[in-house]
Amino acid sequence: MSGEIDAIRDTMKYIRHSQPRMEKFKLAASQVNAPDKKPAYDVQTRWNSTYIMLDLALQLKAAILSSAYPFVVQMGKDMFLKWNKYWEIGNGVLAIACALDPRCKLAVVEYYFKMMHLEKVQSFMTNLKSCFEDLFNEYLISNNKASQSQPGKSTDASSSGSKEETDTRAGLKNFLNDKKQADPILSELDQYLSELLDSCNLDDDFDILSWWKLKSPKYPVLSRLARDILAVPISTVASESTFSTAGRTLSPTRSSLNDESIEALVCAQNWLRTAVIESGGELGEEDDDAIDEEGE
Incomplete structure (x- = not known):
């Protein structure tokens, strides 16, 4: 059932992570008389939270299908347009990198x-x-x-002690030069x-x-x-993600933080999230909020 559970989990995240989508979900829930509950996703290492998520998904099934599917279709269209835009611009560079x-x-x-x-x-x-x-x-x-801007080394014929080239030597040089010009380079x-x-x-x-x-x-x-x-870089996601995280850190109530404090908070949040993921867990909403508080 892992595939089905993953699909439900992704749908829950998709609705919860956008205020416009939540508003659309609430409207759909009122139209189909679904329970007045918010979608929630689980922490994968806690079986009881997965059970709660599945139970809630069954109760909200009608509202989820009414609200999420049109959004997913539109999201796919928008992603396809953006993909084509970046593909047309970057396909040459990506192909050269592969070559x-x-x-x-x-x-x-x-x-x-x-x-x-x-x-x-x-x-x-x-x-x-x-x-x-x-x-x-x-x-x-x-x-x-x-190469031309670098100073060349001059040689003095008298100091090097070289003798005057014979006619045979000069003829050989001319022959080799002609040969080079005739051969494809x-x-x-x-x-x-x-x-x-x-x-x-x-x-x-x-x-x-x-x-x-x-x-x-x-x-x-x-x-x-x-x-x-x-x-x-193959993508700008990493840099954009950093700015997004910094934006959450520099909230209106903490707008006077200096550069060093902001950098320390962003790094601390990143390290804490990485530690959770590497330990085999997944960040749920409660974990995410807890990390933000610890980072602060």
Whole structure:
């Protein structure tokens, strides 16, 4: 029954965690003559609280179905719109980050994109390669400028004691220069993408930043690009969550707290919540309020 219990628990949390949803629930409860009780969710480590939650859910079943389902449908639509917005903006960066994994490269990007948009895979891969090349060229130009700005080492022919090159030596140099110009030049990016995938298994504990650090002599420009791209946070949720927590801490009655006190309270709340979760428990409403009081 764990799946059903989880669904009921999530529904209870969904209604309780928003005042507009609670108002909608109260209106639905009055229309279907449901008991005048608030939805409540359990603490998973306490079987008696789970029983109370299930018993209450049965009593409020009609009101819950009348109020929660339309909201869930609308929430799904809103989430889908937001997902499309972020996907259109960030899919290129995410794909490049995946391509910078030597175990995946562009092959894995193409595989997963086929699963989502089979009809657009060719145009997407073409645009991705072009974007990847443009980004690499920017780093290449930046690297060349940095190299040119460094003072070069001058050599004095008289001090080095070198002899004048013979005609044969000069001819060899000219021949080699012509040969270099005739041969196709592969950039670091072309070399990297043309090599075989790394033999490391996808399920292994792979330190990708260490891999690029070791390969930096071979790919000096591409390794800098990888370092910057792979350091980009995948989501802003962590930072937004921190500001949200700080907002609760800095309430109207405690608006004069200094920076050090706010930081100490936010850290204390985070540590206490983490300790509860790591111990196998789950924060219920009573636990959450208790932690807030202890953090204060």
